[in-house]
Amino acid sequence: MNFDNDNSRKKKWGLLVTGVVGGTLVALYAVATPFITPALRKICLPFVPATSTQIENVLKMLQCRNGSLVDIGSGDGRIVIAAAKEGFRAVGYELNPWLVWYSRYCAWREGVHHDAKFYISDLWKVRFSQYTNVVIFGVPQLMPQLEKKLEDELEHDARVIACRFPFPHWMPDYTTAEIPNRSYHFFVLKMLVDTEKGRLTLFNMCLHDVQQDTGIRNQLTQSGFYNLS
Template sequence: MEGGEGPAPDLPARSEAGGSQRTSWGLLLTGVAGGALVALYAVATPFLTPALRKVCLPFVPATAKQIENVVKMLRRRRGSLVDVGSGDGRVVIAAAKEGFTAVGYELNPWLVWYSRYRAWREGVRGSTSFYISDLWKVSFSQYSNVVVFGVPQMMPQLEKKLELELQDDARVIACRFPFPHWTPAHVTGHGVDTVWAYDVSAFRSREKRP
């Protein structure tokens, strides 16, 4: 009787392995499809976004140097991070590799699905989250670090939104374009790779001065 009961425990293991394999194949196929759609979206966006959004925010992938500069501005920082308009997820994934719990908000569902695939492929799926959402409908009050790849038309309105929502210990990192009224605590990079870091406590203390 003991010999007949031996093989039974192997069945769940095989079932779990099969399920894991199917999940991996599903993520891989999502990544392949997502990569093709990201390329198509990058071409089509400049023509489609003016009709779909009040403020045109085209998807332009971050350069390796921009990511490096963002990571530099995050050194010695703590807390959670959010990328406002996360695109293909590069900033979120890089932040997760630095130990942050990182979140991305992006309006385009294809980019969100592709970002999830990339996070899985890079081994940081457990510390990243990506959501399909309009940035103007999300509160960022729970985040200590905010990364923004914006355009000049949106920066004044976003500046007011973040002023109202963020805690005093938060840091805002702007890429490509600075905020119009804040004074950066740190600046690094040149040209399109320039990154500005703003500490909320610093500009709030200046506002309180008589």
């Protein structure tokens, strides 16, 4: 009799352990899949959170602007939430559902959920003609196709802020730089004139590490930028 009871307990424990392990694996798969599958796409746009410095510089490029803003590949929603706090009607498009749900929670927590919206969507399925301000933290292989899409869809007074990597064909007509915190990091910010559609403003923001690079410092100084030390 005791032998039968022991076997019954072992079976129950075995089923319990199997259920716990199986449930854990399913949960891990559900959470990890949205983060892993982008790497399997032809164009991978990985999730890299924007730093506070990057957010500050994006907001600087939006000074004296208003209206609607879209963050293409909004990640955890930092840019969209920051823009909403500045009065923009901000929208983020992101493929990862976990990041979208987290972004919605953060927007609610920050009290800007009415002006910060997040949607699960492929950027190629979205029309951007309704937006007057565009932010993109892209990758090199994405920029040529995105350049064509934005050129076809944006209005003439749109402003595009491209962070980390430039667009391949849009030629800038304005460049400025800053060296924050005496660390010799600088941002190059470029503005584009599109002669076919009117004026399309592009701020191409690239971060370069030039610590102690006197050659870069001399070039900036000769271009009219001072107080770089």
